[in-house]
Structure formats: C-alpha cells, structure tokens
Amino acid sequence: MLKFTSDQMSTLFSAISAMKTLYVPVEKGGEVTFGVWSETEKVRLDALKTVKSAKDLFFPQAETMMGFKMEGKNIEIQVPEEKMDEFVVFGVRACDAKSFEVLDNVFLAEPVDTYYALRRKSGIVICAACTRPEESCFCNVFGIDATAPAGDIVTWTVDGTLYWEAKTEKGEAFTAQLSEYLAEATAEEEAAVAAQNEAVKAIIAKLPYANLKVDGFTGDRMMEYFNSPKWAELYQACLGCGTCTFVCPTCQCYDIRDYDTGHGIQRYRCWDSCMYSEFTKMAGGQPRLTQLERFRQRFMHKLLYYPMNNNGLFSCVGCGRCVNKCPISMNIAKVIKALGDE
Amino acid sequence: MMSEITREDMHIPKIGIVREIIQETPDVKTFRINAPDGSPLFDHMPGQCAMISVPGVGEGMFSIPSSPTNREYMEFSIKMCGCLTSWLHSMEPGQMVTVRGPLGNHFPVENEFIGKDILVIGGGIGIAPVRSVVKYMLDHRQDYGRIDVVYGARSKEDLVYYEEMSKEWPKVPNTYVHLTIDREQEGWDGPVGFVPNYVKELNFPTDKTVIMCGPPIMIKFTLAGLMELGFQKEQVYTTMELRMKCGIGKCGRCNIGSKYVCKDGPVFRFDELDELPNEY
Ligand SMILES: Cc1cc2nc3c(=O)[nH]c(=O)nc-3n(C[C@H](O)[C@H](O)[C@H](O)COP(=O)(O)OP(=O)(O)OC[C@H]3O[C@@H](n4cnc5c(N)ncnc54)[C@H](O)[C@@H]3O)c2cc1C
Ligand code: SF4
Ligand code: SF4
Ligand code: FES
Numbered sequence: 003m004l005k006f007t008s009d010q011m012s013t014l015f016s017a018i019s020a021m022k023t024l025y026v027p028v029e030k031g032g033e034v035t036f037g038v039w040s041e042t043e044k045v046r047l048d049a050l051k052t053v054k055s056a057k058d059l060f061f062p063q064a065e066t067m068m069g070f071k072m073e074g075k076n077i078e079i080q081v082p083e084e085k086m087d088e089f090v091v092f093g094v095r096a097c098d099a100k101s102f103e104v105l106d107n108v109f110l111a112e113p114v115d116t117y118y119a120l121r122r123k124s125g126i127v128i129c130a131a132c133t134r135p136e137e138s139c140f141c142n143v144f145g146i147d148a149t150a151p152a153g154d155i156v157t158w159t160v161d162g163t164l165y166w167e168a169k170t171e172k173g174e175a176f177t178a179q180l181s182e183y184l185a186e187a188t189a190e191e192e193a194a195v196a197a198q199n200e201a202v203k204a205i206i207a208k209l210p211y212a213n214l215k216v217d218g219f220t221g222d223r224m225m226e227y228f229n230s231p232k233w234a235e236l237y238q239a240c241l242g243c244g245t246c247t248f249v250c251p252t253c254q255c256y257d258i259r260d261y262d263t264g265h266g267i268q269r270y271r272c273w274d275s276c277m278y279s280e281f282t283k284m285a286g287g288q289p290r291l292t293q294l295e296r297f298r299q300r301f302m303h304k305l306l307y308y309p310m311n312n313n314g315l316f317s318c319v320g321c322g323r324c325v326n327k328c329p330i331s332m333n334i335a336k337v338i339k340a341l342g343d344e
Numbered sequence: 345m346m347s348e349i350t351r352e353d354m355h356i357p358k359i360g361i362v363r364e365i366i367q368e369t370p371d372v373k374t375f376r377i378n379a380p381d382g383s384p385l386f387d388h389m390p391g392q393c394a395m396i397s398v399p400g401v402g403e404g405m406f407s408i409p410s411s412p413t414n415r416e417y418m419e420f421s422i423k424m425c426g427c428l429t430s431w432l433h434s435m436e437p438g439q440m441v442t443v444r445g446p447l448g449n450h451f452p453v454e455n456e457f458i459g460k461d462i463l464v465i466g467g468g469i470g471i472a473p474v475r476s477v478v479k480y481m482l483d484h485r486q487d488y489g490r491i492d493v494v495y496g497a498r499s500k501e502d503l504v505y506y507e508e509m510s511k512e513w514p515k516v517p518n519t520y521v522h523l524t525i526d527r528e529q530e531g532w533d534g535p536v537g538f539v540p541n542y543v544k545e546l547n548f549p550t551d552k553t554v555i556m557c558g559p560p561i562m563i564k565f566t567l568a569g570l571m572e573l574g575f576q577k578e579q580v581y582t583t584m585e586l587r588m589k590c591g592i593g594k595c596g597r598c599n600i601g602s603k604y605v606c607k608d609g610p611v612f613r614f615d616e617l618d619e620l621p622n623e624y
Pocket of ligand 2: 249304317318320321322334
C-alpha cells in the first residue's frame with residue numbers, strides 16, 4: 003500500500019491534471035456532481051453521492067453518435083473519431099464502480115458499443131473507499147464492499163492521509179507516473195486502514211436497509227414476481243417522472259434522435275426511461291398500458307431480467323440515489339421489501 | 345496519451361441506393377436497395393431485419409422480405425403509417441437512404457425446417473417477414489417437403505406480392521398458395537373470409553411446421569384454430585414487433601422478460617412466448 007505524502011489534495015489534483023483531464027466531485031449550484039477539476043472549483047470529496055453517477059463519464063446523458071452531410075440526393079456519413087484523450091475520474095464510490103461492471107455487460111457485449119468502449123478504455127478510475135455511509139446506502143445487500151471498490155486504483159482516507167493501491171495494469175502504469183508524490187505506507191498505517199474499513203463495515207451492517215434479502219429473486223420465479231398483486235399497491239403514487247432512472251448508475255436505456263444543425267444532421271443518443279409511456283408506444287398499440295406495467299418493468303429488469311442474462315448479477319448496486327431523489331419516496335428498497343414479504 | 349478503438353459499430357449505417365420502387369398495394373411499396381457500387385449491402389437470413397433511415401426524418405426497423413440468395417438487391421416492403429414511412433413512399437429511384445443490419449435472429453431454415461412440410465400463414469403486411477422464408481425454401485426446394493402458403497388481406501388490391509404469389513409460386517412442384525380476402529369483390533372468384541376461419545376450413549394435417557405473421561388479432565384467432573386442429577405451440581413460429589431504436593439489445597426498448605426482441609427475436613416459437621410476460 004502506498005500513501006500520498008502531502009496533506010494537500012490540490013497538489014495531487016494539479017499533478018494529475020497536468021497529465022490528463024481530471025474529473026472530481028465538484029459543487030455547482032448547490033449540487034455535487036462530477037466535473038473537470040481546476041484550482042477554482044469547489045471540490046467536495048466529502049460528498050458521498052454525486053447527483054448524477056459516474057456513469058455520465060462513460061455513458062453520457064447525451065452524446066453525438068454520427069453526422070450526416072446531406073447534399074441533394076447525396077448522403078455522406080460522418081463517423082466520429084476513433085481516438086480519445088485518456089482521462090481520470092477521482093472519487094468513485096464502490097457502488098458506482100460496480101455499476102461499470104453492470105454496464106460493461108450490456109455495452110461491451112457483441113456487437114460492441116464503440117462509444118462506450120472508447121470511453122472505458124480511455125478512463126482511469128480512481129475509487130474512494132467509503133468512510134461515512136448514509137442511511138440510504140445498501141450496497142452490502144448486493145455483496146459490494148464499500149471499503150474495497152473495484153477501480154483501477156483504490157484510495158482510503160484515514161486521519162487526513164490518503165492511502166493508495168493500484169488494482170489493474172492501467173492503475174499501476176498511472177501510479178508509476180505519480181511516484182514522486184507517493185511513498186510506501188508503514189505496517190501500522192496499513193493496520194489503521196484495515197481497522198477503519200472494519201469500523202465502516204460495522205456501520206453499514208446497521209443501516210436501515212442493510213438486511214434486505216435478494217436471494218429470492220431467481221429466474222425460475224420470474225412469472226411469480228411478475229404476477230404479484232403487490233405491484234398494484236406499489237406503483238400507485240408513481241408520477242412517471244423518470245428521476246429514479248436518470249440518477250441510477252445502472253440504468254442503461256437510451257433514445258436515438260436526429261437534430262438538424264442547419265448545416266447537416268447530427269444523430270445523438272440520450273438517456274431515456276422505461277418509466278415514460280412514450281418509451282414503448284407503437285402505431286399498433288402500447289404493450290405497457292399503465293404506469294403499473296412501466297413501474298414493474300424497471301424493478302423486474304433490475305432484480306430478475308438482467309440477472310437472468312448475467313449470471314445472477316443484479317442491476318442495482320444499492321447506491322440509494324433513488325431512495326433520496328424520488329419525489330414520492332418510492333424506491334427499490336421498498337419494492338424488494340414488499341415483494342420479499344410474500 | 346490517446347486511446348484508440350476501431351469504429352465498427354452496429355449503430356453506424358451504410359449508404360444504400362433505392363434502385364427500384366414497386367407499388368404493391370395502395371399503401372405498401374417495395375424498395376429494392378443495394379450499395380452505391382451495386383454490390384449487396386450485407387448478408388442476411390430469412391426473418392432478419394434492418395434499420396432504414398432518412399437522416400433527419402427518422403430510422404425504423406423493417407423485415408427483409410427478399411431471399412438471401414438474391415445478390416442483386418435487398419428488398420423492403422414498407423407500409424405507409426407515419427413520418428419516416430411517408431417520406432420513403434415519396435422517394436424516387438436513385439435516392440439514398442441509410443441501412444444497417446442484419447439485425448435479430450432468423451427462422452431455422454437450415455435445421456429445424458429441413459425435410460418438414462411447411463405451412464406459412466400471413467395477414468396484411470405480416471407477409472413481409474415470411475416471404476423471405478418462402479423465397480429461400482423455393483431456392484432450396486429439395487430440402488423441404490410440401491409448402492402451403494395461406495395469405496389474406498382486406499381486398500384483392502391489398503394483397504402484397506399478389507402477382508408473384510398467384511402466378512409464380514404455384515408453378516413450383518409441391519407448392520400451394522391459398523389466397524383469401526375479407527369481403528366479396530368484383531373480379532375475385534377465390535375464397536372470401538378471414539384468415540383464421542380459412543385455415544380451419546383447409547383442415548391441414550397436424551404434422552406441419554407453421555410460420556405465422558400478421559396483425560395481433562389474426563395471430564390470436566389463427567393460433568386458437570390451429571390448437572383446435574391438434575397443432576402444438578412448439579410447431580408454430582412467429583415474428584414479434586415492438587418499438588425499437590438500437591436493434592442490438594442495448595437501448596432497452598424492446599425488452600420482454602429476459603429477452604430483447606431485436607436481438608433474441610424477432611422470431612419466436614409460441615411455446616417460448618408462453619414463458620415470457622405478456623407485454624407485447
Ligand atoms: C422487427 C420489426 C419488423 C418490422 N417490419 C416491417 C416491415 O417489413 N414493413 C413495415 O411496413 N413495417 C415494419 N415494421 C414497423 C415499422 O418499423 C414502423 O411502422 C415504422 O418504424 C414507423 O415509422 P414512421 O416514422 O413512419 O412512423 P412514426 O411517425 O414514427 O410513427 C407512426 C406511428 O408508428 C409508431 N411506431 C414507431 N415505431 C414503430 C415500430 N417499430 N413498430 C410499430 N410502430 C411504430 C409510432 O408510435 C406512431 O404511433 C417492423 C417493426 C419491427 C419492430
Ligand atoms: S435502483 Fe436505486 S439504489 Fe439501485 S442502483 Fe439504481 S439508483 Fe441506486
Ligand atoms: S418511482 Fe419515483 S422517481 Fe421513479 S418515476 Fe416513479 S415517482 Fe419518479
Ligand atoms: S431496440 Fe434497443 S434493445 Fe432492442
């Protein structure tokens with residue numbers, strides 16, 4: 003284990019940003035979200051949950067996929083660059099780090115989504131182990147260890163000192179570039195990190211949602227859950243606003259649209275939501291007629307459909323963003339609880 | 345430092361040129377499309393689809409009704425129903441569109457269908473996906489047993505591929521075409537009535553493999569009729585239609601249960617559909 007030798011994080015950040023674009027949690031208009039670091043930004047490493055998850059850096063809320071030059075009867079397809087500058091994202095929590103695995107299974111499956119693939123290849127993920135979990139957290143329910151995130155590099159902060167460990171080849175190569183700022187941690191220091199991790203895990207085990215049970219969500223029971231009478235109560239207050247899908251690090255649905263710039267067509271994609279009725283509407287009808295079906299789709303997908311296709315991996319990482327943000331206080335934790343009662 | 349990938353991405357289409365447009369019915373046109381240099385756009389198997397787009401207007405999923413053995417052009421039979429399809433209907437030969445594919449799975453013409461008697465049932469524009477299978481089987485005629493095609497539309501004018509089906513297909517040995525229209529009409533001396541009833545009347549032996557595509561109401565009643573005749577759901581194939589955007593199992597739109605219709609479909613057997621939530 004290494005440690006950062008200065009107590010000034012800005013020293014580290016300016017060293018990184020001298021090499022690559024660096025994203026950190028910054029405060030803007032009262033909300034914390036990942037933004038490009040600079041001396042003048044208000045960095046908020048203490049903020050546990052950014053409003054938008056780190057997903058935004060790999061699968062942006064909106065991105066141009068291609069352009070079309072239209073001249074008379076002629077169409078010319080403008081394919082985007084095959085290259086991208088490497089970038090670093092610092093401060094990714096264990097839940098968001100796990101969400102990359104969930105998204106990888108979708109976007110990197112054949113046929114590969116090259117937009118996502120290029121960003122994944124270019125991004126160096128530096129995680130921050132959690133020290134102060136919140137009441138809305140329940141990553142442990144999905145087997146995620148908040149103190150051992152899956153990044154290229156993992157950092158732990160104990161008594162104001164930043165400890166550092168590279169976990170992948172990419173992480174090691176980048177660590178080597180920062181060697182002048184890093185030194186070996188002592189055995190006592192490593193013990194202090196381990197002790198803090200245990201203390202944090204003990205806190206998590208006592209959080210309100212820590213004891214949710216998800217092992218009952220197995221593919222063979224798909225139709226049983228689908229037909230559960232509980233959905234009729236659960237969906238009632240849902241406004242179909244889609245907030246839960248936009249803040250969710252694992253939600254992957256998108257729309258593809260064209261935009262006329264005045265000198266050509268840009269085809270872009272943007273996040274979409276299964277909570278919207280437009281999502282599945284067709285000339286011949288609407289397969290998900292009411293909000294009940296749409297609400298059910300979101301949770302069935304996270305707890306059953308996705309795991310059925312991905313060796314039991316759930317498409318929820320227990321980040322608790324939907325717990326904090328839903329205007330009617332509905333969320334996946336309540337759904338798990340209600341369905342589990344049967 | 346820069347990272348690099350090869351931009352081979354199924355979201356990115358190819359340029360296609362519309363070479364010929366055939367008015368099939370008052371609201372269906374068949375478009376013959378190939379690459380600018382005259383070569384085929386890509387290979388496909390019967391039942392697979394492609395996304396056709398006019399940039400700035402929209403992109404839509406369409407079955408490929410031509411046979412994979414046709415190397416001259418790929419056909420699409422498109423019903424006018426909205427923004428993109430109206431635009432396509434106003435096009436003239438020589439114009440460009442974008443095409444990406446092949447998308448989805450296909451009918452098991454190379455294995456399960458081999459040596460079987462095949463019953464094809466179509467209604468309206470639902471004949472498009474199954475026409476590719478029929479053409480493929482006619483091109484490999486010795487591999488299959490007896491072929492029956494039952495096809496119905498509102499009127500004689502609404503029968504897509506009428507010339508081909510009434511004149512060419514019946515000339516092929518052991519191949520039978522049964523056309524029906526909903527109501528009596530001058531100049532029509534063939535059978536009259538809805539597809540589900542006609543299928544029951546024809547009273548086919550139950551050892552056939554069935555391929556059925558058409559409006560949901562036709563599918564529902566024809567399937568019930570086949571069950572009454574003694575067919576099993578395992579024998580009956582269909583294609584599904586849901587709203588689609590990516591066509592490659594990523595955008596989430598066509599999800600039913602653990603399946604994505606664009607990637608795991610559009611071809612399903614009815615016993616497979618029974619295991620999925622009824623959201624289609
Ligand atoms: C697997 C598959 C195969 C298809 N094969 C054919 C075919 O061979 N021939 C053919 O004519 N059509 C086919 N369709 C339907 C075709 O994709 C739609 O009719 C077309 O995209 C509508 O585009 P539009 O811009 O003209 O309509 P829009 O202006 O977008 O909309 C008109 C109406 O159509 C609805 N709509 C939008 N997309 C679809 C869709 N994918 N399916 C149904 N309704 C939709 C809209 O909600 C609206 O109500 C197929 C669809 C799928 C999913
Ligand atoms: S469903 Fe809620 S708790 Fe689960 S990953 Fe998404 S936002 Fe986080
Ligand atoms: S569950 Fe809540 S956040 Fe999600 S769509 Fe419904 S009201 Fe909006
Ligand atoms: S159309 Fe995108 S997942 Fe099927």
